[in-house]
Amino acid sequence: MTSALPFDDFRNLLANLPAADMTAQARVRTLFAKADKPGNSLGRIEDVAAWLAAWSGRAPPAVTRPLMAVFAGNHGVVRHGISPRPVAATANAVELCAAGGAAINQICIANDLGLKVFDLALHIPTGDITEDAALDERGCAATMAFGMEAIAGGTDLLCLGDLGVGNSTVAAALLAALFEGRGADWVGPGSGADAAMQARKADVVDAALAFHAGHLEDPLEVLRRVGGREFAAMAGAILAARMQNIPVLLDGFAATAAAAVLHAANPSAIDHCLLASLSPEPGHAQAAERLGLRPLLDWGISHGEGAGAALGAGFVKAAALTSSGMAAAVRG
Numbered sequence: 001m002t003s004a005l006p007f008d009d010f011r012n013l014l015a016n017l018p019a020a021d022m023t024a025q026a027r028v029r030t031l032f033a034k035a036d037k038p039g040n041s042l043g044r045i046e047d048v049a050a051w052l053a054a055w056s057g058r059a060p061p062a063v064t065r066p067l068m069a070v071f072a073g074n075h076g077v078v079r080h081g082i083s084p085r086p087v088a089a090t091a092n093a094v095e096l097c098a099a100g101g102a103a104i105n106q107i108c109i110a111n112d113l114g115l116k117v118f119d120l121a122l123h124i125p126t127g128d129i130t131e132d133a134a135l136d137e138r139g140c141a142a143t144m145a146f147g148m149e150a151i152a153g154g155t156d157l158l159c160l161g162d163l164g165v166g167n168s169t170v171a172a173a174l175l176a177a178l179f180e181g182r183g184a185d186w187v188g189p190g191s192g193a194d195a196a197m198q199a200r201k202a203d204v205v206d207a208a209l210a211f212h213a214g215h216l217e218d219p220l221e222v223l224r225r226v227g228g229r230e231f232a233a234m235a236g237a238i239l240a241a242r243m244q245n246i247p248v249l250l251d252g253f254a255a256t257a258a259a260a261v262l263h264a265a266n267p268s269a270i271d272h273c274l275l276a277s278l279s280p281e282p283g284h285a286q287a288a289e290r291l292g293l294r295p296l297l298d299w300g301i302s303h304g305e306g307a308g309a310a311l312g313a314g315f316v317k318a319a320a321l322t323s324s325g326m327a328a329a330v331r332g
Helices: 008-015 022-034 044-056 076-080 088-099 103-111 137-151 167-179 195-211 219-226 229-243 252-265 282-291 307-331
Strands: 066-072 114-119 157-163 248-251 273-277
Touching: 008 137, 008 229, 008 252, 022 044, 022 307, 044 307, 066 088, 066 103, 066 137, 066 229, 066 307, 076 195, 088 114, 088 157, 103 114, 103 307, 114 137, 137 219, 137 229, 157 229, 157 252, 157 307, 167 195, 167 219, 167 229, 167 252, 167 282, 219 229, 219 252, 229 248, 229 252, 248 252, 248 307, 252 273, 252 282, 252 307, 273 307
Parallel strands: 066 114, 066 157, 157 248, 248 273
Antiparallel strands: none
16 A cells, blocks of 8 residues: 655654664674674674674674765755866766766775665755745655665665765754754855855855744754755665665765754654764764764874775675674684
8 A cells, every 4th residue: 555645654754763783793892802802802893894894784794885976966955155166076076976077086095895876866866944945845755765766686784975065054954853953053165165155155054944844843854844855765774774784884974964863753764874074064073972983093184085984894894794704703
C-alpha cells in the first residue's frame, strides 16, 4: 500500500531503524583485549573497529567495497551574493571530477575507494529560501529516494560528500532551524566570504527563518523548506545505509547538516555514522558537538567534494585490517 504523503515512507523508516550488533562489537573489543599489547593502546583504532563491527555485523570487521558518493546541487538563494564563486562553479567541479582531475579523484585512488558523483539537476536551482521553499514535499522525497540509490551495486562503507555553491549558507540555515539561533551563530567564510559577505549570509539565514516561521517543527519540513537537493540526497543515503547495515563516514559542514535532520527526527538515526573531518567553518564544530560526533581528522579541510571523508576512509580501512590481523594472531 502506498502512503498518503511523500514523507510518510521516510517517517516509517525512521521509526523502525535496525539496531547495532552489540555481539559483534563486544567480540572485537574482546579480541583487542586478548592481543599481545597494552590495554586500549591503539586508542581510536580500537573504537573505530568496534563501531565498524557493530554497524556491519561483522567481527572482525572488513572494508572491501568502500564508496565515496558526492552529491552536487545548486541553490536559488545564491542570487543574494552569498558566495564569492559563480553558480557555474558547481557544474565545473562535477566535470573536473568526471575528468579525473579533482582532489577527490586522487584521494580515492590513494585509498582504493570507488567514486560516484551525482549531478542533482544543476540547471534548475532550488527555490530562494528567503521567499519560497527550496523544494516541494514530492520533490524533496524524490531526491531523498534518489540518494538512497547511492548504495545500489553494493558497498560496505559509505562516504558522503557534497558540491554546491552557496551550500554553507544553506547548511547554516538548516542548523539554525533545527538547533535554534540566528544566522550569525551559524554562518562562516565558506569558500572565502569576506566580512561583508558573511553579514549577508547571516541576513539571508535570518530572512529564511522568518519567512518559514511556524513551519519548522518537523525536521523533514525543515529539510524541504530551507535545505537543498544535495542535503536531501545525503539524508536519503544515510537512511538507506542504516537499513542495509552499512556504516557511514560524513564529510564536512553540509553532510553534518544533512545528518542533523535525521537526528532531529530520531536521535538514534545517525548512530551508524562517524564524522570524518572537522572543517574550519565555525558552525561545524558547534553542530558536531550538538550531535555527539567527534571527528577522526582535524586538518583544516574545507575543500568539499568529500575530501575529508575519503581521507577518513583510509583510517577506517586501517582499523578494520588491524582488527582482523590481530584477531588472526590471537586465534593462532
